[in-house]
Amino acid sequence: MSGTTRHTEPIDVHLVAVREGETGPEVLLSRRAGAVYAAGCWHLPSGHLDGPYEDVVVALVRETREETGVRVDPDDVHAAVTVHHRAPGGSARVGFFFEVRRWNGTPEIMEPEVCDAMGWFPFDALPEPMVAYCRAGLDAYLAGARIAVHFQEPGDPIAYDPKTDRLRLVRAAGSGGPLPGPAAVSAPRPATPEDAAEIVRLRSDFILSEPLDGQWLVICRDHLAQRLQPGGDARAYVLDAPSGGLAACALGLVHPVLPAPKYPKGLAGRIHAVATEPAHRRRGHARAVLAALLTHLESEGVTLFELHASADAAPLYGEFGFISDPALMRMTRIQQAEGTAR
Structure with a gap:
């Protein structure tokens, strides 16, 4: 360790809620407002862990409910990408982005003092301005990356600007050679x-x-x-x-x-x-x-x-779009075959 004080960084969680729209998949975004960082910019519903008693999935479920009003089952939370981010001011954090495609309720603004708009947007028509950190997470997610680094430089804008895009995708295990364990299988x-x-x-x-x-x-x-x-x-x-x-x-x-x-x-x-x-x-x-x-x-x-x-x-x-219908009850009737034991 290079110093006497161990370096720590905050952990935050981001909701990538996805639904099928008229022209393809859409993502839920909210616009920050009030006395908050990046006011006026679009961002994914997100937040921080409340303490060491809360894991990242529990935090994502809680933040989703607090910011959008919808309830998510922890089993419906899927890992999307992890981003190591540094803001233009020099502070750094680690963000866990989670994909969710199933929930209960309709998203709505639950914290109007810090959010003045919320809506669904196609992935190929994202609104502007958008927080660069959020855009980096979405771009990494769409690229299929597991982890990414997004270290901004002093003077970089808080909002996404393609001219100062600092996103760097970290190659996945196996890209430099076969993974340990069973050999790869062929295509279906x-x-x-x-x-x-x-x-x-x-x-x-x-x-x-x-x-x-x-x-x-x-x-x-x-x-x-x-x-x-x-x-x-x-x-x-x-x-x-x-x-x-x-x-x-x-x-x-x-x-x-x-x-x-x-x-x-x-x-x-x-x-x-x-x-x-x-x-x-x-x-x-x-x-x-x-x-x-x-x-x-x-x-x-x-x-x-x-x-x-x-x-x-x-x-x-x-x-794949399969849903359960609580109005339907599965019932079976098996007629005993002649000559078989009961």
């Missing part, structure tokens, strides 16, 4: 009947409450292989594991329904299974195969999608 590909055994295994091992025995694994494999044939009702996308077998899969079943304005072709798709091998988790594989499957089903004219989600998987499906 359409499943073939030959993949049926692996898809059935992943579903049995990691989705079903009671794994299938050997006999039922064979029965399900043969059924799925037939249904993955051209003209069948099964569609699936998979990721191959470098060591053999599958790293992840997403299986959908297409079935007819009576046409309606929201599904004019009378086609519905049930997302039957999304599973990833434990050794390949937390690398975005489930998201990749699900995205590929949904894109394919949409290309076939499917506009109604259904699934049963666990609490752990619900946030992933929420990213």
Whole structure:
């Protein structure tokens, strides 16, 4: 340590609330007002930690409620980017930017003494003037960066000016060489009947409450292989594991329904299974195969999608627009097959 006093910097949190607008994704911004720093500039709803008892997610949820009136479930808070910022005056801080796409309530001005406007703006038509620190966080977020540095120089304007843009993106781990751990997998590909055994295994091992025995694994494999044939009702996308077998899969079943304005072709798709091998988790594989499957089903004219989600998987499906309907109750009836044990 170079001195006798340990250097500390404040931590703040920023809400990147995203919704789908008429022309594409939009972000919620508020305009600062009154006797505050950067009055008159647009900024993300944000704030500081209240103390050592508060983590950054709890702080984001609290600040969102205090500034916009909406309530956010901590499970709906997703890490966007972290920015190390230095203001023109020389003070520095670390900002955690969080993406939120689901909340309860309608955003409104809750602190009129420090905010005089609030609204939704397309990412490609952000308002001016905007706090340069906020703009740096949004630009880093849109670039897909995990961490960025934004050190302004004395004399730089507080508001964003492209002529004095100090944003520097820090390259992610793996950009200089392969990450430690399992080797990278390939891009998602359409499943073939030959993949049926692996898809059935992943579903049995990691989705079903009671794994299938050997006999039922064979029965399900043969059924799925037939249904993955051209003209069948099964569609699936998979990721191959470098060591053999599958790293992840997403299986959908297409079935007819009576046409309606929201599904004019009378086609519905049930997302039957999304599973990833434990050794390949937390690398975005489930998201990749699900995205590929949904894109394919949409290309076939499917506009109604259904699934049963666990609490752990619900946030992933929420990213793709799936919502729960408390007015609907899931009910099942299983007729005991003749000759089977009760």
